Amino acid sequence: MKRIKLTLAYDGTNFCGWQLQPRLRTVQGVLEKAIIRVTGTPVRVHGSGRTDSGVHALGQVAHFDVDESFAAVNWQRALNSLLPDDVTVLNVELVSSEFHSRYSAIRKTYTYTLWLENSFFLPWRRHYVWKCGPLDFSALDQGMQLFLGEHDFSSFQNTGTVIKSTIRTIHDFKRYPGQTEQEMILEVCGSGFLKQMVRNMVGCLVRIGRGKAEPETVRSLLQIKDRTMAPATAPAQGLCMAGVYYGETGCGGTDTGRNQAQNSGIDG
Incomplete structure (x- = not known):
């Protein structure tokens, strides 16, 4: 075989x-x-x-x-x-027969696309973005930085999957412009992700960006380890699996993913 x-x-x-x-x-x-x-x-x-x-x-x-x-x-x-x-x-x-798409993976990168304009919305982008409105970028950046490193992400895991550990490592978390002037992409690279973990992190960050929570909320939720205390899950359509990496020491390949995201109709 x-x-x-x-x-x-x-x-x-x-x-x-x-x-x-x-x-x-x-x-x-x-x-x-x-x-x-x-x-x-x-x-x-x-x-x-x-x-x-x-x-x-x-x-x-x-x-x-x-x-x-x-x-x-x-x-x-x-x-x-x-x-x-x-x-x-x-x-x-x-x-090689030793390769496994899931178990051989070292790191994964996801992107999430946000629509930042309240006054109008482009209908053909509805399946690829979350229409969340204007955000405070400074607060958003502070919140993103608090996710970096190794943590217990129990507060950001939805139920439905049996796993051995809820500890994961986030290596990089950044934002950059999207396909249109009204969009922004959040890109996160980690050792792995729990069920709907990225969408839950984004839900928390948007709440922070709207001024409804402080950036320190991220640190508190990581310490509490209680999903019921965290903000709602972000919608599915904004999320995109951007890349999976094998045997690499960094989050290599994200520049390619970024270019694809900015020029593709499915960047969300």
Whole structure:
């Protein structure tokens, strides 16, 4: 058997998330159906993470195993000819059987796009941004910095997934301009993320940016370790899995993700 690594981009608007679910349209589901049309036999695809319904990707990584006879297939061309137009294969690699898209990952980067204008809204951006209105950038920056480092993120984890530890490390958290003048992108790189952790961090930061909480709220919530005390979860459509990194010491690749985000229709 040979292991194939895929790098994917998708518009999550019309998907019920990544994970295979009976009778529901998912990214994993349509991808497996496309692969079966090539191999003629069922193939299980493993993703680096489970994006929720409405969440997008510019750098989702997945892998699957096929018989050696299919190793020479031009998988990018084959799959892109079979997949729907809201998901595409960006890159294909033949990798070692020891590689695992999820367990081999060292760091991940997500972006979240905010719409900062109250007086108008561009309708075609509605599936890719959170219309949150003007924010205090200074307060926002202070709050972002308090997330850096290793912490117990219990206050920023939604229920639904059994895990061994809620401790994660945030390596970088920054903001930069979005696709339009009215948008701003938050980019966070970490060792890994809990269920809806990025959306919960963004929800907290927006509350701070609106002046409804102090930046020190971040420190307090990290210490309290109680999700019920934290602000509401940010909407799904603003979130995008920007990149997954393997065997790297830094958050390398985020510049590429940033350029893609600023020039893509699915930057949120």
